[in-house]
Amino acid sequence: MSLYSLLHAHLGLTMGPLSIVAISAVLVMLIELLLPTRFLQLPVWLSLLGLLVALVDAFIHLSQVPQYSLHTLVSDGLASILTCLILLLSLLLLLFHVDELKSQTNQFPREGAYLFLFATAGALAMVTAVDLVTLYVGLELLSVSSYILVAMTRKRLALEGGMKYLVLGGVGSALFLYGASFIYGMTGQTNLYTIARMSHQLWLLNPAIVVLSFLLMLCGLGVKLSLVPFHYWTPDAYEGASASVAGFLASVSKSATFAMTLRVLLYLFLGSTHDVFPYVAAMAALTMVAGNLLALGQNKLRRLLAVSSVAQAGYLLIPIALLAQATPNTWPLVYNSLVFYLVSYSIVTIGAFAVLSILEQRYEVQEIADLSRLPRQYRWLRAAFACFLLGFAGMPLTSGFMGKLYLLIAALRLHELWLGVLLFAVSVISFYYYLKPIRTMYQKQLFTDNGEGQAVSRQTATQTVIAFCVLVTLLLGVWPGILLQAFSHVQWY
Amino acid sequence: MVHFFSHGDSLAFYVLALIILLSAMLFLQFRKVIYMALAMGAIFVGCAALFLLLGAVFVGIAQVMIYAGAITILMMFAIMLTNHEATESVSAFGIRKGLAALGAFLLAVILLFTIRATHWRQSLVVNTDTQHNVDKIGFMLFRQYTIPFELVSLLLLAALVGAVWIARQTKEEKQD
Numbered sequence: 001m002s003l004y005s006l007l008h009a010h011l012g013l014t015m016g017p018l019s020i021v022a023i024s025a026v027l028v029m030l031i032e033l034l035l036p037t038r039f040l041q042l043p044v045w046l047s048l049l050g051l052l053v054a055l056v057d058a059f060i061h062l063s064q065v066p067q068y069s070l071h072t073l074v075s076d077g078l079a080s081i082l083t084c085l086i087l088l089l090s091l092l093l094l095l096f097h098v099d100e101l102k103s104q105t106n107q108f109p110r111e112g113a114y115l116f117l118f119a120t121a122g123a124l125a126m127v128t129a130v131d132l133v134t135l136y137v138g139l140e141l142l143s144v145s146s147y148i149l150v151a152m153t154r155k156r157l158a159l160e161g162g163m164k165y166l167v168l169g170g171v172g173s174a175l176f177l178y179g180a181s182f183i184y185g186m187t188g189q190t191n192l193y194t195i196a197r198m199s200h201q202l203w204l205l206n207p208a209i210v211v212l213s214f215l216l217m218l219c220g221l222g223v224k225l226s227l228v229p230f231h232y233w234t235p236d237a238y239e240g241a242s243a244s245v246a247g248f249l250a251s252v253s254k255s256a257t258f259a260m261t262l263r264v265l266l267y268l269f270l271g272s273t274h275d276v277f278p279y280v281a282a283m284a285a286l287t288m289v290a291g292n293l294l295a296l297g298q299n300k301l302r303r304l305l306a307v308s309s310v311a312q313a314g315y316l317l318i319p320i321a322l323l324a325q326a327t328p329n330t331w332p333l334v335y336n337s338l339v340f341y342l343v344s345y346s347i348v349t350i351g352a353f354a355v356l357s358i359l360e361q362r363y364e365v366q367e368i369a370d371l372s373r374l375p376r377q378y379r380w381l382r383a384a385f386a387c388f389l390l391g392f393a394g395m396p397l398t399s400g401f402m403g404k405l406y407l408l409i410a411a412l413r414l415h416e417l418w419l420g421v422l423l424f425a426v427s428v429i430s431f432y433y434y435l436k437p438i439r440t441m442y443q444k445q446l447f448t449d450n451g452e453g454q455a456v457s458r459q460t461a462t463q464t465v466i467a468f469c470v471l472v473t474l475l476l477g478v479w480p481g482i483l484l485q486a487f488s489h490v491q492w493y
Numbered sequence: 494m495v496h497f498f499s500h501g502d503s504l505a506f507y508v509l510a511l512i513i514l515l516s517a518m519l520f521l522q523f524r525k526v527i528y529m530a531l532a533m534g535a536i537f538v539g540c541a542a543l544f545l546l547l548g549a550v551f552v553g554i555a556q557v558m559i560y561a562g563a564i565t566i567l568m569m570f571a572i573m574l575t576n577h578e579a580t581e582s583v584s585a586f587g588i589r590k591g592l593a594a595l596g597a598f599l600l601a602v603i604l605l606f607t608i609r610a611t612h613w614r615q616s617l618v619v620n621t622d623t624q625h626n627v628d629k630i631g632f633m634l635f636r637q638y639t640i641p642f643e644l645v646s647l648l649l650l651a652a653l654v655g656a657v658w659i660a661r662q663t664k665e666e667k668q669d
Contacts, residue, residue, distance in 0.1 A: 015640070022647055025647070026647075026650070029650075029654070070639060070640060071637060072637075072638075072639075072640045072641070073640060109658070111654060111658055114654075115651060115654065115655075118647060118650070118651040119651075121644075121647060122644075122647075122648075125640075125644055129640070131638075131640075131641070133638055133641045134638075134640055134641040134644065136641075137641045137644045137645055137648060138644060140648055141644060141647055141648045141651065144648060144651050144652050144655065145651045145655075147655070148651065148652075148654070148655030148658065148659075151655075151659065152658065182611075185611075185613050185614065186611065186612075186613060186614055187614065188614045205612055206610075206611045206612060208606075208607045208610055208611070209607050209608070209610075209611040212603070212604070212607050
């Protein structure tokens with residue numbers, strides 16, 4: 001890289017949002033140090049401003065021709081769309097984090113504001129990088145910030161969840177790195193494009209080690225994605241963390257890691273897709289079935305959402321499993337279905353956690369049975385929660401249904417119908433446990449509890465987030481074309 | 494068997510590997526935390542020697558300085574300042590542990606056979622020119638790997654904030 005090429009690199013296009021988020025993280029950190037303690041919310045508002053600027057920057061450049069700079073960062077379709085998605089999700093999460101700071105029960109420190117930004121920067125690096133080293137550093141930046149965020153409230157449960165997440169996440173990183181090191185050992189390269197060109201030859205020469213490194217990387221990423229044999233940290237971390245952090249783990253962290261999984265596995269194992277990706281299909285099936293069965297026995301709302309996110313991770317793995325049969329002509333189908341489901345699932349998740357944070361702060365709702373204590377006048381909150389739960393389950397007219405339908409179509413067209421059928425079969429099971437909280441909310445109350453709950457200031461920001469999520473969930477449910485038509489113009493890779 | 498030892502390097506490798514494995518087993522056998530930290534230091538030094546043997550001088554010295562030096566010493570300080578008397582209780586050998594041992598053994602066998610059957614890229618191996626070695630790492634860091642290098646600084650910053658936060662938290666709890 002000479003000075004000439006550095007001057008001509010499209011750095012603004014490929015790393016504009018990433019650098020804006022990183023710089024604002026450092027700035028917010030410095031400001032937070034100097035700020036008197038009474039300005040509790042100011043760091044969060046500053047972080048929100050940084051995210052907003054980055055989002056505008058990412059959105060303006062959405063239609064630009066993809067660029068590739070410094071052999072590390074790209075701005076292809078997957079990178080730009082996921083950048084916008086991640087920034088939007090972080091924005092929503094920080095917005096309802098503002099209200100969490102106000103509540104007395106939570107005691108979340110101000111430092112959380114910029115840790116969210118560090119984590120977002122890591123997530124952005126994961127979706128824009130095409131170099132194994134950068135991808136790994138991005139993954140670690142996201143993970144380390146998440147471990148801290150989980151443990152940040154002073155509760156015992158939070159520390160326990162954070163510790164479990166730290167230890168298992170470390171194992172996941174080690175597995176991923178071990179698998180990647182085999183690929184590096186055979187090729188001497190860390191760039192995904194270069195390795196993709198060599199991958200067929202690699203497969204012909206050393207099939208055994210290629211399969212081994214594929215499995216190691218899949219398991220490593222599987223820990224981060226909470227796929228089934230590696231999901232043990234998930235309920236504890238989600239239960240211990242504050243609602244916005246749990247929402248972050250379930251939406252931003254998952255979106256970034258799925259995009260990275262798709263990119264890394266597809267590029268590194270381009271020459272052997274037919275032979276290695278069936279392992280992903282097996283894992284997807286296992287995760288779907290086990291995740292749904294585990295969710296049946298949950299009584300706590302947090303744990304229910306956590307285990308349901310495990311099941312959803314199984315659904316999200318289907319497009320990646322479909323790469324076994326896909327040819328470059330049908331890759332857009334895989335990308336479309338994965339990103340559409342990610343959008344729909346993340347928005348629904350954030351909405352559900354936003355409702356949950358209000359319920360927990362006002363009524364200390366923890367178990368599903370506690371939902372019956374909800375006073376009559378909270379019609380809007382109940383309706384929103386029901387909408388999100390039905391969205392998770394995949395009820396028609398919600399985005400979850402369209403996402404699942406699109407996955408089914410993708411599976412049908414790529415001759416892996418069994419995955420699509422299994423998806424709908426387990427979705428039927430999922431209706432049972434998603435309908436349980438709805439039934440509890442709407443059943444006739446035996447005794448009327450006229451308590452106002454805890455006196456909490458009006459949670460305007462959280463209400464806005466909930467309204468936005470309901471709107472998107474219903475809009476994508478009746479008119480998915482609004483997103484899918486846009487996707488058809490995207491040059492994904 | 495003879496050709497393994499025909500080279501001085503191979504002999505050194507087997508001796509080092511033996512030391513590392515022994516330290517690792519001792520690490521698991523010890524019941525006192527402070528002994529475990531010492532065994533870990535021995536593993537780090539052994540790995541550093543392996544790096545030196547491969548000609549990766551910079552990585553080897555960094556391993557000694559950071560892992561064997563800083564991390565082990567820091568850990569021993571932490572142990573001595575807190576609960577240096579702590580011992581791990583001896584747990585019974587159950588069916589779970591047996592299955593875990595079987596799984597680990599199978600994984601090791603698979604890894605060993607697969608790695609030995611692979612054609613590794615030869616040009617990567619051994620470059621004993623020390624000056625050149627460090628130069629090359631510098632060039633790599635500031636040319637090909639500029640962006641991850643910058644990202645690592647963010648990572649360390651986040652980890653530092655987290656470590657300080659968690660340490661401060663325990664201190665405040667003590668005062669309560």
